[in-house]
Amino acid sequence: MRKPIIAGNWKMYKTLPESVAYVHELAPRLAPFTGVERVICPTYIALAGVADALRGTELKVGAQSVHWEAQGAFTSQISPAMLQGLVEYVIIGHSECRAYLGETDETVNKKVKAALAYALKPIVAVGESLQQNEAGQTASVIGGQIRAALEGVDAANMANIVLAYEPIWAIGTGKNASGAVAQSVIGGTIRATLIDLYGDAVAQTVRIQYGGSVKPENMHEYMSQPDIDGALVGGASLKTNDFAALIEAAAKAKGV
Numbered sequence: 001m002r003k004p005i006i007a008g009n010w011k012m013y014k015t016l017p018e019s020v021a022y023v024h025e026l027a028p029r030l031a032p033f034t035g036v037e038r039v040i041c042p043t044y045i046a047l048a049g050v051a052d053a054l055r056g057t058e059l060k061v062g063a064q065s066v067h068w069e070a071q072g073a074f075t076s077q078i079s080p081a082m083l084q085g086l087v088e089y090v091i092i093g094h095s096e097c098r099a100y101l102g103e104t105d106e107t108v109n110k111k112v113k114a115a116l117a118y119a120l121k122p123i124v125a126v127g128e129s130l131q132q133n134e135a136g137q138t139a140s141v142i143g144g145q146i147r148a149a150l151e152g153v154d155a156a157n158m159a160n161i162v163l164a165y166e167p168i169w170a171i172g173t174g175k176n177a178s179g180a181v182a183q184s185v186i187g188g189t190i191r192a193t194l195i196d197l198y199g200d201a202v203a204q205t206v207r208i209q210y211g212g213s214v215k216p217e218n219m220h221e222y223m224s225q226p227d228i229d230g231a232l233v234g235g236a237s238l239k240t241n242d243f244a245a246l247i248e249a250a251a252k253a254k255g256v
């Protein structure tokens with residue numbers, strides 16, 4: 001069985017003291033839910049503080065992006081070598097990075113390969129725009145993003161990769177895709193693409209999250225879908241009560 005994985009993407013929220021105080025409060029509340037993998041992705045400046053605060057707990061830490069070079073003249077960037085040992089996961093290809101920071105399918109692929117080379121586990125985000133969705137292009141856009149992100153990644157590495165389907169029109173808008181729609185993209189398009197690339201046995205082991213306006217109220221709807229293995233959560237991960245409720249709902253829906 002695929003272990004459910006819920007990641008909180010804090011985006012550009014919380015100062016360092018706020019981040020550390022938050023995880024001190026959260027960690028004991030999440031301790032009982034060992035059947036769910038729990039990941040916090042703070043801003044770069046809070047990563048070391050949060051990693052220290054969570055040492056000895058089962059909560060994991062992720063970064064929100066990474067550069068593909070080990071070092072160099074890349075002002076403002078953070079390399080995979082710098083994240084090694086500090087975080088277990090790294091989000092790559094978030095739609096906000098694609099929209100505002102020049103992320104492309106090509107840079108996503110470079111970052112995925114660089115992260116894997118440094119033993120970091122990528123959470124690769126894909127998603128279609130409202131316009132693409134309304135034009136009936138969801139399957140071709142998502143299939144294309146998955147193929148591009150995974151170009152040159154071998155089957156053995158798929159155990160270290162999590163995929164996240166995040167329809168852009170559902171992020172931070174309060175407009176979520178229904179559980180059935182998310183299941184059809186995740187179970188249909190994404191897992192079908194993985195079967196095509198790596199064969200059924202490998203494809204069935206890859207964890208795929210849904211993301212976009214996930215809240216305690218709709219968590220059960222997503223987590224009760226057979227192909228949805230977790231969630232990448234923005235807004236609702238910023239409040240301890242909401243994040244704890246999401247983890248509890250995931251554990252209940254998956255019976256873990």
Ligand code: PGA
Pocket residue numbers: 009166170171172173211212213214232233234235236
């Ligand atoms: P949201 O963000 O939960 O606030 O919609 C999700 C994400 O961007 O990962």
